[in-house]
Amino acid sequence: MTALLEHLESVRSAGRKIFVPYLMAGVPDRDTFTALLACEEADAIEVGLPFSDPLMDGPVIAAAGERAIADGIGPLDAIDLVGAAPKGGPLRLAMTYYNPIHRLGEEEFCRRLADAGISGLIVPDLPVEESDSLMEHAGTHGLAWVPLVAPTSSAERVKKIAATATGFVYAVSTMGVTGVRESLSERSSRVVEACRVATDLPVLVGIGVSTPEQAFEAASTADGVVIGSATVKRAMEEGRAAVETFFKEIRAALG
Amino acid sequence: MIPKVDKLGRYGEFGGRYVPEALMGALGELETAWTDAWAEGGFRTELNDLLAAVVGRPTPLYDAKRLSERVGARVLLKREDLAHSGAHKINNTVGQVLLAKRMGKTRIIAETGAGQHGVATATAAAYFGLPCVVFMGAVDVERQHLNVVRMELLGAQVIPVTAGSSTLKDAVNEALRDWVTNVEDTHYVLGSVVGPHPYPEIVASLQEVIGEEARRQCLQMIGELPDEVVACVGGGSNAIGLFRGFYDDDEVRLVGIEAGGEGGGGPHGASITKGTPGVLHGARSLLLQDDDGLIAHAHSISAGLDYPGVGPEHAALAHSGRATYESATDAEALDAFGVLAETEGIIPALEPAHAIAYLLRSKPKGNILLGLSGRGDKDVETVAAALLRAKQ
Ligand SMILES: Cc1ncc(COP(=O)(O)O)c(C=O)c1O
Numbered sequence: 001m002t003a004l005l006e007h008l009e010s011v012r013s014a015g016r017k018i019f020v021p022y023l024m025a026g027v028p029d030r031d032t033f034t035a036l037l038a039c040e041e042a043d044a045i046e047v048g049l050p051f052s053d054p055l056m057d058g059p060v061i062a063a064a065g066e067r068a069i070a071d072g073i074g075p076l077d078a079i080d081l082v083g084a085a086p087k088g089g090p091l092r093l094a095m096t097y098y099n100p101i102h103r104l105g106e107e108e109f110c111r112r113l114a115d116a117g118i119s120g121l122i123v124p125d126l127p128v129e130e131s132d133s134l135m136e137h138a139g140t141h142g143l144a145w146v147p148l149v150a151p152t153s154s155a156e157r158v159k160k161i162a163a164t165a166t167g168f169v170y171a172v173s174t175m176g177v178t179g180v181r182e183s184l185s186e187r188s189s190r191v192v193e194a195c196r197v198a199t200d201l202p203v204l205v206g207i208g209v210s211t212p213e214q215a216f217e218a219a220s221t222a223d224g225v226v227i228g229s230a231t232v233k234r235a236m237e238e239g240r241a242a243v244e245t246f247f248k249e250i251r252a253a254l255g
Numbered sequence: 256m257i258p259k260v261d262k263l264g265r266y267g268e269f270g271g272r273y274v275p276e277a278l279m280g281a282l283g284e285l286e287t288a289w290t291d292a293w294a295e296g297g298f299r300t301e302l303n304d305l306l307a308a309v310v311g312r313p314t315p316l317y318d319a320k321r322l323s324e325r326v327g328a329r330v331l332l333k334r335e336d337l338a339h340s341g342a343h344k345i346n347n348t349v350g351q352v353l354l355a356k357r358m359g360k361t362r363i364i365a366e367t368g369a370g371q372h373g374v375a376t377a378t379a380a381a382y383f384g385l386p387c388v389v390f391m392g393a394v395d396v397e398r399q400h401l402n403v404v405r406m407e408l409l410g411a412q413v414i415p416v417t418a419g420s421s422t423l424k425d426a427v428n429e430a431l432r433d434w435v436t437n438v439e440d441t442h443y444v445l446g447s448v449v450g451p452h453p454y455p456e457i458v459a460s461l462q463e464v465i466g467e468e469a470r471r472q473c474l475q476m477i478g479e480l481p482d483e484v485v486a487c488v489g490g491g492s493n494a495i496g497l498f499r500g501f502y503d504d505d506e507v508r509l510v511g512i513e514a515g516g517e518g519g520g521g522p523h524g525a526s527i528t529k530g531t532p533g534v535l536h537g538a539r540s541l542l543l544q545d546d547d548g549l550i551a552h553a554h555s556i557s558a559g560l561d562y563p564g565v566g567p568e569h570a571a572l573a574h575s576g577r578a579t580y581e582s583a584t585d586a587e588a589l590d591a592f593g594v595l596a597e598t599e600g601i602i603p604a605l606e607p608a609h610a611i612a613y614l615l616r617s618k619p620k621g622n623i624l625l626g627l628s629g630r631g632d633k634d635v636e637t638v639a640a641a642l643l644r645a646k647q
Contacts, residue, residue, distance in 0.1 A: 051548075051549065052419060053428055053536075053550050054428075056275050056435075058432070066418070075547050075549070076547050077547075098273055099533050099534045099548040099550070100547055100549070101548070102532070102534050103531075103546070103547065125275055125534075125537075127274065127275075127279050128276075129263065129272065151277070152279075152280040157276075157279070175437075176435055177435060
């Protein structure tokens with residue numbers, strides 16, 4: 001069992017919901033990012049590695065990635081930044097598009113993630129058909145594999161995808177890119193149910209969960225939530241204190 | 256070796272389908288719909304009727320006598336500039352919108368660089384009475400303004416994209432984002448032989464008509480096959496369409512011309528001659544990137560070649576040696592633009608002007624077939640400004 005899964009299972013069996021905020025590496029600046037990695041409310045933190053062409057991301061996270069790159073933080077610098085942060089605090093997992101992995105080599109990329117103390121990997125543009133070899137390298141380096149399931153995934157695909165998970169299953173709540181939304185998609189609970197049929201692993205809802213109310217609602221069926229744009233927006237526009245307050249609000253809503 | 260697409264959408268080691276899970280269903284649906292339609296006589300007949308009535312096919316093969324004198328070889332131009340709306344792009348858009356209709360889609364989206372694909376998509380959408388949204392990099396909105404006006408006149412909504420380099424690459428990203436969001440009722444008409452499987456194969460199949468016609472016309476006109484076939488390569492659709500007509504003719508050299516941009520060590524769009532393997536816009540191919548795997552900003556004076564990637568079939572052709580690739584710079588293309596206008600009375604688009612530039616520079620021997628992919632009305636302002644700068 002991966003360290004990430006073991007930890008999430010312990011949260012689950014304690015009767016708590018899992019909270020995974022998303023941070024863009026180095027945003028709004030290196031020090032603030034590093035400080036936020038230590039936040040106590042999170043059960044794990046998803047760290048976005050900046051990429052030039054973030055297909056899955058809406059305007060907020062895309063702009064954050066552009067800012068990081070403008071500050072000289074590429075995907076490999078981002079890994080180093082996480083590696084240089086004080087140890088302890090929530091487990092960290094990396095979210096990266098595939099090309100930086102392809103460029104460096106799958107094996108070497110996984111090794112670097114593990115060396116930086118990172119516990120899991122999410123690659124949103126690598127479908128299950130293309131992920132065999134990367135999953136293997138991830139496994140060798142103790143990285144949990146976190147695949148995404150979409151509202152349009154057939155039952156057959158959900159089964160195939162869920163079977164690859166070694167951390168949790170990321171249930172995409174809505175069609176579209178990351179972003180802050182007015183309301184939680186009514187599809188959210190259906191995706192979670194589809195995942196439940198296919199796996200006993202924790203299922204977290206992400207993409208389009210933006211408020212404490214939405215987090216509460218999503219967690220009524222799921223084991224927890226991933227919150228990206230709403231976190232990054234506060235980091236970019238308001239700074240550390242606002243992000244920490246937001247984390248407390250989410251934690252309170254999730255119980 | 257001729258690259259043939261396999262079940263996973265690969266041409267040798269290139270191609271594939273690297274997209275978010277949310278698009279996998281739609282790509283599977285598109286693949287099935289396309290395979291069925293393409294195998295079916297009814298679709299092909301309807302398409303061929305449209306290519307004749309709407310596009311004006313076959314386009315002429317033109318004996319460029321005065322240009323031939325300048326080059327020192329016989330040059331035949333395949334006149335895609337005379338296709339309706341001014342470029343080869345319409346061969347693809349008419350076919351894809353016809354397919355979208357069959358699939359019951361009610362909204363059309365597209366990306367565009369030079370604006371030619373946007374205009375061609377807007378034209379096809381207007382013909383079929385479907386609403387159309389075109390994503391275009393803000394830099395391109397500026398430099399291809401004429402085409403923005405044309406798209407709007409044709410009833411399309413043009414959305415400027417300001418992310419990244421604000422050019423074609425970023426317009427593709429934005430179109431893909433729209434598609435993920437609206438995939439149920441929307442068909443994304445991709446404009447070149449790029450993107451996730453089955454797009455490269457769909458676009459190449461719809462552009463094959465260029466090579467089929469050109470081969471036949473060439474045999475009719477000169478009684479033999481050309482010695483060399485030359486076309487410009489952005490994403491690579493006009494070149495693939497032309498090349499596919501000659502894959503089995505081993506003695507015919509296939510030459511693709513990429514954007515050399517500023518030349519020297521400056522920025523360019525030459526992803527085959529100077530790129531490395533990587534994954535962009537859903538396919539593994541050759542592309543311009545840095546050591547971290549961030550995609551580089553391409554540069555070309557022609558918006559249609561200003562793209563850091565290339566279709567996987569070209570990467571496979573280059574790999575196998577069946578086709579060779581060279582580049583021409585902005586300055587060479589500008590010069591060639593003027594030469595074709597003066598010698599033949601044809602104002603070409605800046606994209607195929609790169610192919611003309613290659614002829615003027617390398618002076619190949621024998622009979623040369625050149626894909627004149629589009630006309631240059633859209634580029635007149637860019638060229639005037641460049642000439643003015645050169646004078647100062
Ligand atoms: C006239 C013309 N030629 C060539 C191209 C390049 O595209 P491709 O390489 O797909 O033919 C464009 C693209 O906009 C174009 O407008």
